[in-house]
Amino acid sequence: MNSKIWLSPPHIGLNELKYVNEAFATNWIAPLGPHVNEFENGLQKLTKSSHVAALSSGTSAIHLALILLGVKAGDTVFCQSFTFSASANPILYQGAIPVFIDSEIDTWNMDPILLKVALEEAKHNNKLPKAIIPVHLYGMPAKMNQILWIANEYGVPVIEDAAEALGSNIAYKPCGSFGFFGVLSFNGNKIITTSGGGALISENAELIERARFLATQARDLAPHYQHSHIGYNYRMSNVLAGIGRGQLELLSDRVTARRNNFVKYMKYFTKQNKAGFHIQFQEEPKSYYSNRWLTCILVDPLYNNGLTRDDIRLTLESENIESRPLWKPMHQQPVFSFTKNYLNGVSDKLFEHGLCLPSGSNLTENEFERIFKCLDILFK
Ligand SMILES: *Cc1c(COP(=O)(O)O)cnc(C)c1O
Numbered sequence: 001m002n003s004k005i006w007l008s009p010p011h012i013g014l015n016e017l018k019y020v021n022e023a024f025a026t027n028w029i030a031p032l033g034p035h036v037n038e039f040e041n042g043l044q045k046l047t048k049s050s051h052v053a054a055l056s057s058g059t060s061a062i063h064l065a066l067i068l069l070g071v072k073a074g075d076t077v078f079c080q081s082f083t084f085s086a087s088a089n090p091i092l093y094q095g096a097i098p099v100f101i102d103s104e105i106d107t108w109n110m111d112p113i114l115l116k117v118a119l120e121e122a123k124h125n126n127k128l129p130k131a132i133i134p135v136h137l138y139g140m141p142a143k144m145n146q147i148l149w150i151a152n153e154y155g156v157p158v159i160e161d162a163a164e165a166l167g168s169n170i171a172y173k174p175c176g177s178f179g180f181f182g183v184l185s186f187n188g189n190k191i192i193t194t195s196g197g198g199a200l201i202s203e204n205a206e207l208i209e210r211a212r213f214l215a216t217q218a219r220d221l222a223p224h225y226q227h228s229h230i231g232y233n234y235r236m237s238n239v240l241a242g243i244g245r246g247q248l249e250l251l252s253d254r255v256t257a258r259r260n261n262f263v264k265y266m267k268y269f270t271k272q273n274k275a276g277f278h279i280q281f282q283e284e285p286k287s288y289y290s291n292r293w294l295t296c297i298l299v300d301p302l303y304n305n306g307l308t309r310d311d312i313r314l315t316l317e318s319e320n321i322e323s324r325p326l327w328k329p330m331h332q333q334p335v336f337s338f339t340k341n342y343l344n345g346v347s348d349k350l351f352e353h354g355l356c357l358p359s360g361s362n363l364t365e366n367e368f369e370r371i372f373k374c375l376d377i378l379f380k
Contacts, residue, residue, distance in 0.1 A: 058185030
């Protein structure tokens with residue numbers, strides 16, 4: 001059996017271990033230390049933002065953002081339906097209620113038109129949401145300018161879930177820097193990784209200081225342990241921040257590699273489309289720049305001689321090649337069956353026909369050959 005080709009495996013460079021060894025040599029084995037500070041500085045420069053707190057995960061960053069915005073039991077929070085469950089779960093941690101908003105077809109992310117409809121209705125019912133969570137799926141920036149304009153009109157802050165979009169931008173403004181809060185993730189499958197980790201971004205120094213306070217058990221200034229608030233253990237460890245420093249140096253290489261993957265797939269499927277197939281991609285709107293974290297295709301059997309997404313997935317699987325359906329929208333998830341949703345059919349269609357292809361920045365020419373040879377069985 002050929003070795004497994006993974007969807008998006010970690011890709012470690014030469015300096016990560018050097019930084020980790022440094023942490024060991026200096027005994028900074030704790031959720032604070034010089035690597036944490038340097039990693040935060042690096043992220044701040046990269047996202048052209050003012051303040052960054054390195055945390056234990058992207059999920060904890062979203063949770064802290066909600067806490068800092070005062071989201072409480074019974075409040076509502078609008079969230080993109082087409083996403084990974086971690087975008088929405090922290091809403092429930094606060095006892096608040098998510099309302100899911102469908103996507104538009106250009107970027108596959110939150111539809112500003114539906115958002116406007118939902119906000120207007122919420123205003124009419126005197127129940128505006130406490131926050132809005134758009135997501136940049138697969139690295140493709142959401143229509144942030146429109147979303148922010150509408151959110152401002154109703155005075156609702158935006159938590160920008162940029163977990164998949166480090167290195168992406170709109171007109172050179174980096175993803176993660178648009179929202180009142182921005183959220184990053186460094187989980188093992190993301191474009192750069194600390195094995196597990198995340199970050200919270202804001203222009204507001206006090207709020208990021210507050211995030212650090214809450215993330216380290218909310219300890220008051222006193223020689224003994226005294227607490228006036230409920231705290232969390234959400235800070236990033238200095239060892240993992242060392243991995244992050246090494247990874248951050250490689251980010252632009254990783255973006256280039258993933259964008260090259262996209263071009264290779266695009267060429268392959270464009271050739272098939274000329275032969276009568278109709279495979280679609282997540283296209284970049286003008287002035288949008290995606291890190292192409294994952295290359296995704298849409299395979300509608302109606303226009304592909306009956307060929308389905310699952311035909312492709314299972315054929316790849318038989319050759320030990322991992323691929324995966326696009327995110328199942330939150331409004332379709334059993335755990336969220338109680339929610340109110342604003343839908344237009346877009347994310348249902350994306351989930352029905354969409355497939356993520358192997359997209360690691362360490363994919364070799366050899367592995368690409370294996371993938372294409374395998375696809376050739378179906379496209380002939
Ligand atoms: C990965 C991811 C998260 C959560 O990040 P973790 O670091 O895994 O907690 C949140 N939202 C999206 C869209 C993600 O892809």
